[in-house]
Amino acid sequence: MAKLTVEDLPLEGKKVLMRVDFNVPIKDGVVGDDNRIVAALPTIKYVIEHGGRAILFSHLGRVKKEEDKPGLSMRPVAERLSNLLNKPVTFVPVTEGKQLEDAINNMNNGDVLLVQNTRYEDVKDGEYVKRESGNDPELGKYWASLGDVFINDAFGTAHRKHASNVGIATNMPGKAAAGYLMEKEIKFLGDAVDNPQRPFVAILGGAKVSDKIGVIDHLLDKADKIIIGGGMAYTFYAAKGIKIGNSLVEKDKIDVAKEILDKAGDKLVLPIDNVVADKFNNDADTKVVEGDIDDGWMALDIGPKTIKQYEDVLKDAKTVVWNGPMGVFEMPNFAKGTLEIGKFLGTLDDATTIVGGGDSTAAVKQLGVADKLTHISTGGGASLTYLEGKTLPGIAAISEK
Numbered sequence: 001m002a003k004l005t006v007e008d009l010p011l012e013g014k015k016v017l018m019r020v021d022f023n024v025p026i027k028d029g030v031v032g033d034d035n036r037i038v039a040a041l042p043t044i045k046y047v048i049e050h051g052g053r054a055i056l057f058s059h060l061g062r063v064k065k066e067e068d069k070p071g072l073s074m075r076p077v078a079e080r081l082s083n084l085l086n087k088p089v090t091f092v093p094v095t096e097g098k099q100l101e102d103a104i105n106n107m108n109n110g111d112v113l114l115v116q117n118t119r120y121e122d123v124k125d126g127e128y129v130k131r132e133s134g135n136d137p138e139l140g141k142y143w144a145s146l147g148d149v150f151i152n153d154a155f156g157t158a159h160r161k162h163a164s165n166v167g168i169a170t171n172m173p174g175k176a177a178a179g180y181l182m183e184k185e186i187k188f189l190g191d192a193v194d195n196p197q198r199p200f201v202a203i204l205g206g207a208k209v210s211d212k213i214g215v216i217d218h219l220l221d222k223a224d225k226i227i228i229g230g231g232m233a234y235t236f237y238a239a240k241g242i243k244i245g246n247s248l249v250e251k252d253k254i255d256v257a258k259e260i261l262d263k264a265g266d267k268l269v270l271p272i273d274n275v276v277a278d279k280f281n282n283d284a285d286t287k288v289v290e291g292d293i294d295d296g297w298m299a300l301d302i303g304p305k306t307i308k309q310y311e312d313v314l315k316d317a318k319t320v321v322w323n324g325p326m327g328v329f330e331m332p333n334f335a336k337g338t339l340e341i342g343k344f345l346g347t348l349d350d351a352t353t354i355v356g357g358g359d360s361t362a363a364v365k366q367l368g369v370a371d372k373l374t375h376i377s378t379g380g381g382a383s384l385t386y387l388e389g390k391t392l393p394g395i396a397a398i399s400e401k
């Protein structure tokens, strides 16, 4: 990268604004998988060891209404970060104003402060105003005014053009650098996928269907096979006229799915069977069905025949990029598809196997199959966007050397 890096910045005594991706799973007010926090530690440590005052910004989940805010507070993240750094982390429960400014002015060299969820700015007085997600120019300018230099280490968010990454960077010309994680992720992905060893298989699942379905069109030109699982599969079922019951579907994207199916031929592989449940709960009644899913049932995992079929597609692969779990792995009864695919990838000794995404990473770690994979990336949507060959706005906005 011909981009500025942390080592190019003056840090001693500086207010160092840092964008990190701490969008981690939170359950009952406690951080679940902390891979994304751990991954940002080298840059944070470098900053504080060089006398910088680290002021961290991240989003957490998606804030669309006032009631979303309490469950999406960064406080549990500050606690985990403090444990990992083995030093206090000041948590500021607001995203702007005197309380934040005072807290920053009270910092000493080597201190760490975490700002409240940047997406709290998306909802003001009950209105969904998207100041953060819409890259409101005033917000980026305000946040930039709070510091001396800026480091973007949020690879997982690099495909977004938001105020806390692009907005701050554009207001800090010549002083916006890439962090170590950002550098590492780009280097690894570049080496693995710019000229991939073939066969190259992409696996796409998860729940962000409308975000990620468009990527498939581009991947058709790059990958030799594309395996679809998880919540992504049922919009394709709908496009094929297969009944989906109450499964996850993005109705607006059924036409996109049809176009992809027409173009893809046998490059795109869909589940043959699914584990269906009568409610979105681990204790639901379940059964395995092939094809049509009746009303009152929803598909929460791929079925055993599909697992076999996917293993067959994957067995000769030399490069595999996987984003998005094959089912609702957070519930043990719907984790088998993700577990079996993860285990199988671990047996592919000659292949480069990359898993990306906040939830996919949490899944392979939780299920104990992460160690056998070549690379665990903190970015799901970001890796896919990179794979498409598109410029990542969060990286483009970083200052050139």
Ligand SMILES: Nc1ncnc2c1ncn2[C@@H]1O[C@H](COP(=O)(O)OP(=O)(O)O)[C@@H](O)[C@H]1O
Residues within 6 Å of the ligand: 205, 206, 207, 208, 229, 230, 231, 232, 248, 299, 300, 301, 323, 324, 325, 326, 327, 328, 329, 330, 356, 357, 358, 359, 360, 361, 379, 380, 381
């Ligand atoms: N069949 C399904 N129905 C509903 N949600 C699903 C299904 N399969 C997977 N998911 C959900 O997808 C989520 C992860 O999606 P996503 O954020 O796109 O992946 P990643 O974070 O790895 O990029 C998980 O919380 C998982 O429970």
Ligand SMILES: O=C(OP(=O)(O)O)[C@H](O)COP(=O)(O)O
Residues within 6 Å of the ligand: 021, 023, 061, 062, 156, 157, 160, 208, 356, 357, 358, 359, 378, 379, 380, 381, 382
């Ligand atoms: O978790 C993330 O992406 P991922 O689910 O694709 O891994 C990033 O933090 C981006 O979050 P967003 O998709 O709500 O902008």
Ligand SMILES: [Mg+2]
Residues within 6 Å of the ligand: 357, 358, 359, 360, 380
């Ligand atoms: Mg996710």
